[in-house]
Structure formats: C-alpha cells, structure tokens
Amino acid sequence: MKPRARRGGGRPTIADVAKLAGVGAITVSRALREPERVSESLRQQIQQAVDELGYVPDPNARALASARAEVFGVLVPSLTNNVFAEVVRGIYDSLSDSSFRVQLGNTHYSGLEEERLLQVFLSQRPAALIVSGIDQTATARKLLETAGCPVVQIMETAPDPIDMMVGFSHFEGGRTAVNHMIEAGYRKIGFLGARMDPRSQRRLAGYRAAMEAAGLFDPRLVTTTPVPSSVTLGRDLFRDALAKMPSLDGVFCNNDDIALGVLFECHRASIAVPQAIGISGFNDLDMMQVAFPSVTSVRTPRYEIGRQAVLMARAAIAGSRPENRVADLGFELMRRESTNRSRN
Amino acid sequence: MKPRARRGGGRPTIADVAKLAGVGAITVSRALREPERVSESLRQQIQQAVDELGYVPDPNARALASARAEVFGVLVPSLTNNVFAEVVRGIYDSLSDSSFRVQLGNTHYSGLEEERLLQVFLSQRPAALIVSGIDQTATARKLLETAGCPVVQIMETAPDPIDMMVGFSHFEGGRTAVNHMIEAGYRKIGFLGARMDPRSQRRLAGYRAAMEAAGLFDPRLVTTTPVPSSVTLGRDLFRDALAKMPSLDGVFCNNDDIALGVLFECHRASIAVPQAIGISGFNDLDMMQVAFPSVTSVRTPRYEIGRQAVLMARAAIAGSRPENRVADLGFELMRRESTNRSRN
DNA sequence: CCTATTCTGGGTAGCGCTACCATATTTGGG
C-alpha cells in the first residue's frame, strides 16, 4: 500500500528537522520551546537544520497538541473609536516581542455579541483574554470565570475583578473636569453625551455629583443620545442643548469628538469660547491642544492600559499574578484655553 | 493500562456528539460543514446532540486536519490611523456572518516587518490574505504569489495585481483636489505631507502633475516630513511652509489631520480661510464637513474597500475569481468652504 | 565502588478533526 501523498503541501515539519539534525522530533520541539533544557551543541545543530529548511512551526498543530493556543483574545466595543484603537495598539506593541497572536473581536457595544464572541474565542483555548469594561452579562461573566486562562478587564476600575483589571475611574474623570469648570466660574454647565455606553454613564454620574455638590444640577442641562459619537453629532447636541437652555455657559462633553463639534459650532455661531461658553472634552486626543482655542480635556492612559493589560496577563501566564489585581492608571485633567475664563 | 485522563479539559468532542446522536463521527463533521450532504433526519438528530452537549468545534483541530485555517490574514501599516481603522471595520463587518476569524498584523509601515508577519501568517495556512498597498518587497511578493490562497491588495490600484486588488488612485485624488484649487483661483498652493508613505508619495505626484500642468509648480512649495501624521504636525508643517514661502495662498494636505492643524493655525494667526489661504484635505473624515469653515477634502471609500476585499476573497475561496482582478472604487472631491474663494 | 540524584534525549500515544476510500442503500433504465 503506497503511502498517501502529504496533505499539507510539502512544508517542512518537525520530523524533517529532526532527521536533518540527527535527533528525535521531541528534542527539536524542546529546543524550540525550552532551549535551556537542551545541550548547547544539539541546540546549534537543530537551529542550523531549522534555518536550512526554513522550518516554521505549525501553530494549529501546536495548539491541538498542547490544548493551548498562543492567542490573546481581545474584545473591544468598537474598532474605529480612537480610544480603543490606541488600546489595541498598546496590546499589539506589547505582544510583538512574543509569539502570541492577537484575536480581536468587535462587540459593537452589545452584551450578546460579547457572549457569542467569547464562545468563539474560548473554542480556541486562548492563552489570555482581554475584555472591555466591567458590565459583562451574567453569562459572559461565568464564561470568563471558567475560562481557565488569565482574564483582564480594561478601561475601568471596580472592586470586584473577574481576575485582573486595568483602567481608571470614569466617574472621577467626569467629576474632576466639571469641578474645574465650576471653579473657573461656569454655572450652567451642560452635559453632552453620545452613545451613552456604561463608561459614558459613569462620566455623567461624575458630572452630576460635581454639579449637585455645588448646588448647580438641573436635569435640563443633560443632553444625551444613544447615537454613536461623531463631530457632527457634537454640533447637533450642542444646538439642542442651547435651544433647550439658552443660558448655558459651558459644556462637559462625553468625549473629544463631541467637544470639537461644539467648538466648531461656536465659531460658526460667533459664540465666544471660553467667555460665553466653556468647553471640556474627554480623552485628550492630540487635536485638543492644537485647537483654537485649545480645549480642556481629561487625558486618559489608553495606550498604557493596553500595555499594562498585556503585562499583567503575561505575568499571570508565567505563574505570577500581581498582588494588586486592580490597577488604577489614573487620568490627568489638561486645563486649556477653552475653560480659561479669566484670561479676559 | 488505564487510559490517560483527557488532556483537553473535558470539552465535548465530535465523538461525543456522534455517540449521543448514534451516528459516525464523520457524519457529524459533514452535517456541520456540508449539511446538504446529510439526510434531513440525521441532521436534526445531530443538531439536537450538538445543542444538548454545547459542542463547539475546535478550530485548531479543524485547521490541522484540513490543512486550512478559517482565518483571514490582514496586514495594515497602522492601527490608529483612522483610514485603516475603517478598512478593518469593513473587513470585520463583512466577515461577521461567517466562521472566518481575522488575524490582524501591524506592519508599522515597514516592508521587513511585513515579510516577518507574512511568514507568521502563512504558517497558519490562512484562507485568504489582505495586504495594504502595492509596494511589497520582492520577498514579500514571492511569498504572496506562492501563498496558495486568495490575496487581495487594498488601498491602491495598479495594473499588476499579485492576485486581486481593491482601491483607488491616490495620484488622481491628489491631482483632482489640486486642480480644483487652481480653478478656484489659488496659485501658490503648497503641499503638506507627513509620513510620506507610498500613498502619500503618489498624492504628491498628483499634486505635482496638476501644478506643472498649470505652470505653477515650485519645489519650495512642497513641505514634507517622515514623522507620523498628527494635527499638531499639521500646524507645524504649515508654519514651516509659510516661513519658507510667505506668499503661500493655499495648501493641499496629505490628509485631514494635517488640514485640521492648518485650519486651527489659521484661526490662531487670524489668517482668513478661504480668502487668504485655501485648504484641502484628504480622506474626508466626518469632522471636515462640520469644521468652520468646512474643509474641502477627497472622500475615499475606506469602509467599502474593506468590504469589497472580503467579498472578492470569499468569491475566490468559493472558486470564482472575479473577471476584473482590479477594482477601482474611485473617490469624490467634496468642495467646501475652505476653498470657496468666490463666496466673498 | 555502588546507589541515589540529576540531566539529556527519545519513544509512544494521542490532541480533535477531516481526507480518502469503502461500504451499504437507493434509484432507475433496460
């Protein structure tokens, strides 16, 4: 019975390397994964054979045999939102020195979609999972708890991590920005919010806390929409807010896109910023410091969140979970011209 | 000799489903992949067993056995660049109704990094590859030619696709925008370019062609930098350009971030737009139409490029490569206030 | 010098799935 032709298309396998190097297949496997367990001389022989054949291990076979794929599953609610794009970049950069791959999933801000993607990801037995936010559904939470791999929740902080957590307090971010505006002399400060995902909700809560503490809260100051955020939407929300409350003298925006929309609308309508209207954004995208006038915003550690999430996960994979399972990376209020009423 | 405990952690396998449904394992496999080849009654039995056990196929085992992973390898030069973020979103959305996964790689605009990632991706035997641009290294091109799967080059068009191609002409985009500015009465039109990747180079070539055709080209009008693009950089480039050539009366920008930086700097320096300076951007991000004044830009079909790339690849996987291997999705010049000199 | 311990390397037996081939079973034409 003649042996069947190789299915795989003739790529060299570990057996080919082993034969060429004159060692057992398992030794090649070891030399590649735990070089310190193989003697120097054999290691060199094997490396030479690998180079000569151009051998690249098959990650699928590897995953099957070891019941563990070298994959980081990453779930984010949006791919185009600049905030998550930077988080993802931080994740990729921190993984580029390893052989881990990234499996990215877009939940579209949907808990059900998150559950579905989690199922898909888990079928691969990922090395770690990074998920956005802390508002997983009960089902998703259970899946994560029994995932059998490190799990990092990112973007927020809370006292009850599933496993580990990296982020900052959106509530405090909102409160800090609004307190600053109150101190700067603004009184009728509106809240403009798009999308209103859980993190936006908590920024709103921070806004409300600050306003109530100053005795300034009025529900008519709050203008929100479930529509995804955009600069255009910022303009529209501002128009709505102004129509509802013409005495508005400031806005705290959900994010920088909204703030930019407000700024442009002020230019168009000849509303003086910061004199007639103060503006504060959230996230501090690059453009905020260049805008005219420059726009106050809450700088958030997006790239760093991605980086830290990977570091924590890799440490956990290596067997050492950090002492503090919740890392609060904080934020920084960038005070700029758009809320500087005193300059004249 | 007692059988060793199952390695995989007790997840149900195809054999478990087969036993429960009272059929052969291969029939379960078929029912899942080619339902029409299995009788209605068995199909139902099997589906019931699948549901009861919560069976999810192991993609690694599947990939190993079939020598083909259900993965789209996608290589982009940047993850945070809004342009590629939208392309990636188009790819993800067009794949969400399938069981294909996406393997995303960030080449950081480096040909060598692209080669490396290509090696990594190919080791998984992907179902298709989507790569950015047409300037692959010779090595990368060879890898793609012998990849054994559909390959789609995106973002640009050229007559010699490796396999398939979806994009538009950056040269024509640049030329069209600049011609419009010339028609609008601008004469000393500068080119501001960041990063200067191959696509930016071709926009510059389009700029140059338009300027030369009108007898307006002057090398001192061109200001570029290899530094990655940002709004801040747009401001700086504009300042440089103006210092070099104070009689500048317009700028065609590499992309919208640069254009926005110019716009803000004009506000800050009280330079009238569009009277003293005309501005044109590239890509037409949402903010351009909201800006004050609104900014002329070349709208590019980013999301659609991602979508079409997936459609073409999926068709090729199904065995029907399109007649035209190169799809030119075009662009649209959005004429706006920033180049409308006649309005006053 | 012998036994206990480490260290290095290899053999065997799968991981969970599908390609390939073989074996019913059905259909239909003569």
Next chain:
DNA sequence: CCCAAATATGGTAGCGCTACCCAGAATAGG
C-alpha cells in the same frame, strides 16, 4: 428483475505537534 450509477453513511489513517513516561549518561554522595 437485474445491474449500473447515484446517494448516504461509516472506517481508517493521518494532519504536525507535544504530554507523559522512560532510559541511559553523567554527577554526586557515602
């Protein structure tokens, strides 16, 4: 009513790799 072709299901043998166990060599200790 028989045989060929089509249809429906199953069995076998891997895919390429690693977990687990084992053997022999080297080292150490008494």
